[in-house]
Amino acid sequence: MKNYKIPREQLKQFVRGRGMCMAPDTVVVDGIPVALIYRVMPSSLYDSGWRFFTGTESNEYLANSRCNGVYDLNTVVNYCPDTLELLDAPPYTAFRRNDDGDWVNISSQVDWHQWA
Numbered sequence: 001m002k003n004y005k006i007p008r009e010q011l012k013q014f015v016r017g018r019g020m021c022m023a024p025d026t027v028v029v030d031g032i033p034v035a036l037i038y039r040v041m042p043s044s045l046y047d048s049g050w051r052f053f054t055g056t057e058s059n060e061y062l063a064n065s066r067c068n069g070v071y072d073l074n075t076v077v078n079y080c081p082d083t084l085e086l087l088d089a090p091p092y093t094a095f096r097r098n099d100d101g102d103w104v105n106i107s108s109q110v111d112w113h114q115w116a
Helices: 057-064 071-077 081-086
Strands: 020-024 034-038 047-053 068-072 093-097 103-106
Touching: 020 071, 047 071, 068 071, 071 081, 081 093, 081 103
Parallel strands: 020 047
Antiparallel strands: 020 068, 034 047, 034 093, 093 103
16 A cells, blocks of 8 residues: 555645546655656546656656556646646647746657657
């Protein structure tokens, strides 16, 4: 059983009914700040298409299914509330934090075949 950084009873309601998203344990267990988010075409009715990362995860780490999870979008937004303003972006959109901590749209720099 995972020991989440934010206990369920402390989660705030930011969004409702927006679907599920993917996030690794580096976000929801370790509490490392999110530095990269992207949205792919949803793979199911309940998938929002959003994927959240700290930018510290290796390919090997991400390939380990025990280190990743599917969560309600609201749960992950609790770990990075400043992403709330980005959630209406369409699929094939990506954002990375710059050195000032601001979100920068990097969609045109992404090889979407690798993330689809």
